[in-house]
Amino acid sequence: MASATVARPRGEMRFVRSRAALLLGLLLCVGALLLAMLASIAFGAADISAATVWQAIFAFDQSSTSHLIIRTLRIPRAVVAAIVGAALGVAGAMMQGLTRNPLADTGILGIETGAALSVVCAVQFLGISSISLYAIFAFIGAALTAAAVYGLGSLGRGGPTPLKVTVAGAAITAFLSSITTGLLIFNQRTLEEVRFWMAGSVAGRDLKLLVQASPYLIVGFVLALALGRQITTLSLGDDVAKGLGQRTGWVKILAAIATVLLAGCAVAVAGPIGFVGLVIPHMVRFFVGVDYRWVLPYCALVGACFLIMSDVVARLVIRPSEVPVGIMTALIGGPFFIYLVRWRVKR
Amino acid sequence: MGTLHTEALELAYDSNVIIQHMNVSIPSGKITALIGPNGCGKSTLLRGLARLLQPRKGAAYIDGKAIHQMPTRELAKQLGILPQSPIAPEGLTVMELVAQGRYPHQSWFQQWSIEDEQAVEKALAITGMTEFRTRPVDALSGGQRQRAWIAMTLAQETPVILLDEPTTYLDLAHQVEVLQLLEHLNKEQGRTVVMVVHDLNHATRHAQHVIAMKAGKIVAAGVPNEVVTSELLQEVFGIDADIVPDPRTGVPLCIPYGLKGSSAGIKTTSLEAALANGTTS
Numbered sequence: 346m347a348s349a350t351v352a353r354p355r356g357e358m359r360f361v362r363s364r365a366a367l368l369l370g371l372l373l374c375v376g377a378l379l380l381a382m383l384a385s386i387a388f389g390a391a392d393i394s395a396a397t398v399w400q401a402i403f404a405f406d407q408s409s410t411s412h413l414i415i416r417t418l419r420i421p422r423a424v425v426a427a428i429v430g431a432a433l434g435v436a437g438a439m440m441q442g443l444t445r446n447p448l449a450d451t452g453i454l455g456i457e458t459g460a461a462l463s464v465v466c467a468v469q470f471l472g473i474s475s476i477s478l479y480a481i482f483a484f485i486g487a488a489l490t491a492a493a494v495y496g497l498g499s500l501g502r503g504g505p506t507p508l509k510v511t512v513a514g515a516a517i518t519a520f521l522s523s524i525t526t527g528l529l530i531f532n533q534r535t536l537e538e539v540r541f542w543m544a545g546s547v548a549g550r551d552l553k554l555l556v557q558a559s560p561y562l563i564v565g566f567v568l569a570l571a572l573g574r575q576i577t578t579l580s581l582g583d584d585v586a587k588g589l590g591q592r593t594g595w596v597k598i599l600a601a602i603a604t605v606l607l608a609g610c611a612v613a614v615a616g617p618i619g620f621v622g623l624v625i626p627h628m629v630r631f632f633v634g635v636d637y638r639w640v641l642p643y644c645a646l647v648g649a650c651f652l653i654m655s656d657v658v659a660r661l662v663i664r665p666s667e668v669p670v671g672i673m674t675a676l677i678g679g680p681f682f683i684y685l686v687r688w689r690v691k692r
Numbered sequence: 693m694g695t696l697h698t699e700a701l702e703l704a705y706d707s708n709v710i711i712q713h714m715n716v717s718i719p720s721g722k723i724t725a726l727i728g729p730n731g732c733g734k735s736t737l738l739r740g741l742a743r744l745l746q747p748r749k750g751a752a753y754i755d756g757k758a759i760h761q762m763p764t765r766e767l768a769k770q771l772g773i774l775p776q777s778p779i780a781p782e783g784l785t786v787m788e789l790v791a792q793g794r795y796p797h798q799s800w801f802q803q804w805s806i807e808d809e810q811a812v813e814k815a816l817a818i819t820g821m822t823e824f825r826t827r828p829v830d831a832l833s834g835g836q837r838q839r840a841w842i843a844m845t846l847a848q849e850t851p852v853i854l855l856d857e858p859t860t861y862l863d864l865a866h867q868v869e870v871l872q873l874l875e876h877l878n879k880e881q882g883r884t885v886v887m888v889v890h891d892l893n894h895a896t897r898h899a900q901h902v903i904a905m906k907a908g909k910i911v912a913a914g915v916p917n918e919v920v921t922s923e924l925l926q927e928v929f930g931i932d933a934d935i936v937p938d939p940r941t942g943v944p945l946c947i948p949y950g951l952k953g954s955s956a957g958i959k960t961t962s963l964e965a966a967l968a969n970g971t972t973s
Contacts, residue, residue: 445781574803578795581784584744584775589848590768590796635781636788 367639370632374646378427381653385423386415388657390665418549425555426547426656426670427649429615432562432607434648435569435641437622438629439604442576442637443597446507447627447685451487451608452619452678454514458521459490460612461543465525469535477557479542484561484609491605493517545616545671547656558610565606566645572600573638580635618671620678621648627685693755694720694770694851694884696741700750703733703740709748710736711908718901720851723878723885725895728905729929734888735776735856737905741886742773742854754852768796772845776856776888780829786840787825790815793847815846819873835866842873853877855887859894867891871898892946896920897938904928920944926952 387398393411400406401415433451440449451457463486467473473482494517498510529536529543541549575596579586586593611618629643655674660667697717703710710733718724718741726734739745741752743759752759754770762770772793780789793815794808816822819839824832829840838858845853858874859867875898877883889895895902896916903913904920906928912919925933925946933948 445779578792580781581789581792582775582778584739584773585778585792587744587764588742588768588773588775589792590765592764630783634788635784 367633371639371642371646374643374650378646378650378653381650381657382423382427385426385653385657386419389414389419389660390667421550421552421555422548422656423653424552425550425614426653428555428562429547429611429618430621430649430652431645432565432611432648433618433621433652434625434629434644435566436604436607436611437648438626438637438640438644439569439572439576439600439607440622441626442580442640443600443604444505444507444510445580445582446505446510448507448511448623448682450620450623451604451611452617452621453511453518453623453682454494455490455518455521456487456494456605456608457612457617457619458518458525459493460484460486460609461617462486462521462525462528463489464542464613465528465535465539468538469528469532474538477554480558480561480610480613483613484605487605487609487612488601490517490521491601542616544669545618546669547615547618547652548660548667548670550614554614558614561606562610565603565610568599568603569607570641572596572603573636573641576600576637576641577635580637616671618652618674620674620682621652623685624674624678624681625651627681695756696720696752696754696852696884696886698737698741698750698752701737701740701747701752702749703736703745704748705736705745709908711740713750714908714910716903716910716913718884718886718903720884721878721882722900723874723887723898724901724903725899726886726888726903726905727890727892727895727928728911732905732928733908734903734905736908738773738854738856738886738888739775742771743767744773744775765796768848768850770850771852771854772848772850773854774841774845774856774858777860778841780837780841782828782830784829785826786816786821786829786832786843787812789829789840790821790825790843790847793844796848811847811849815843818846818877819843833866834862835869838862838866838870839873842870846877850883852884852886855885857888857890859889859891867894874898892920892925896943896945897941916943920946 387393387395391411391414393414397411398415401409401412405416406412437450440451440454441447460483463482464479467478467482473479494510494514495505497517498513499505501509529539575591578589578591579593579596583593608622625644625648626640629640629647633639633643652670652674655677656670659670659673662668695718698714701714702712714737716737726737728734736745740747741759743764747760754767759767790812791808794811797808798804813822816825819842821836821840821843824836824840829837832840842855842858855874858870862870871894874885874887878885887899899916901914902916902919904911904924911928912924920935922933922935925931925935925948930952931948932950932952933946935944935946937943938945
């Protein structure tokens, strides 16, 4: 990804980025994503040889159990992980750029919890059982929570500082998740219906669900990628962006819509999965820089790779049983969050 | 080109009215310094002129056109603003920052042109930042960082540049560096510069027009020689100061001695008296 390095006073290395290097890096990421998907299809509880995997993809035999496992379980799982990872990575990058808050993440700021509570409420009180309607309620929950966290974090002097917004997010997350838990304890039927979904997993997700969510996902991704240049300018600060002639209000509204669509879809499809949106943008910016025209597509690819690989590790660590992928991402993301709070947040 | 003026301008933050019924005009092609105590509204006025703040009443005009009615992108081609101590995202390079100055000149169809390239190179050269182009802004010294931000505003290629305390947090050499750069821009390129400054001597030394403010009102405006007097300093800042001509340039130089009518000034004399009488306790 780097063509040359420049030494910094603090001994850190910085990368000089040319357009060609960035494009090459993007291609490498596509390659890595394909490899990750192959790994995700090849490894699992059942031992299936590479040759069988190949046949299952290119010469499908309906009578073979192995082929069925590949086709109906592992491929959907890899695809779901890729898309959810991409959505969370892009949503996290949008939030961090938009709020200039290095701790912004759809998980930490409670947006995923809000989306989850909204879905649980829909199941409990409105009797919604079609998983395709989950997406709509996930959007509503995500949008309301985002507004609440931002509003609460803006109170007091100095407006929405990273620290205040993060604390507001943590408080609202705790509040909403306790309501969710309460609802689930008192209603066995709702619990049965959403328990599997609530765990935050990419396993056993029907591809149909993804198809139903795809219009929203496409709008979310297209809107986010189209806003790349605007987010870069906005990341210099509101006043600077306005001074340069940006209509910051519009950019923020559109970026918020894209973020809510992506995070809402991710939650509707896979349940709440934390920390992907936090870790990935930081990793990407370290190599790619702060131009969001590049950061966003990189976040999509790296986020997809990250969630697929987390999912592969999650099913290999205690084989033949498996850990929910949400726990794997938290295991990696938790220490990273502490690192950010300790060394990277200046205000 | 590049004349600013306001008519009955009223600026407020929420319910807190800072500036009321202000009529001021800022000459084109000159460096204008806004001076006054903390909270007098000089930064607020600058933000109002740069449409970062919507007026409650009245209007501000650039070359006769109402600033808050203009499409924001059009205004960004006429007027650049450097807010007080802006913070660049971590890892942003000087080149990337300066390129952002081309924002108002770009569109969906015209992403990056030869003109953009030339404007950026020119801005880097004028500010002496060419050799730092690949360095991250957060790794620069204070003066270099401020020059990088000024370069961004220059790349915007506007006849008018507004700066909010461009020398704050800089050491003496870096202050001089930034002020000389602004003087150069004004003289060589004829740009109208409006800056909020705290150091009165910077104002008299580098500006051709000084506007003194107090409590949201203009107390005096004009050439430094006429505006900066000991009476004015007493009225605006409440300080007891002597004004002497600068030995090299002849511009007024302000030497503050103490707060007018407060214990600070009196203490000095009483201490002196005590010392003279040899009765130090």
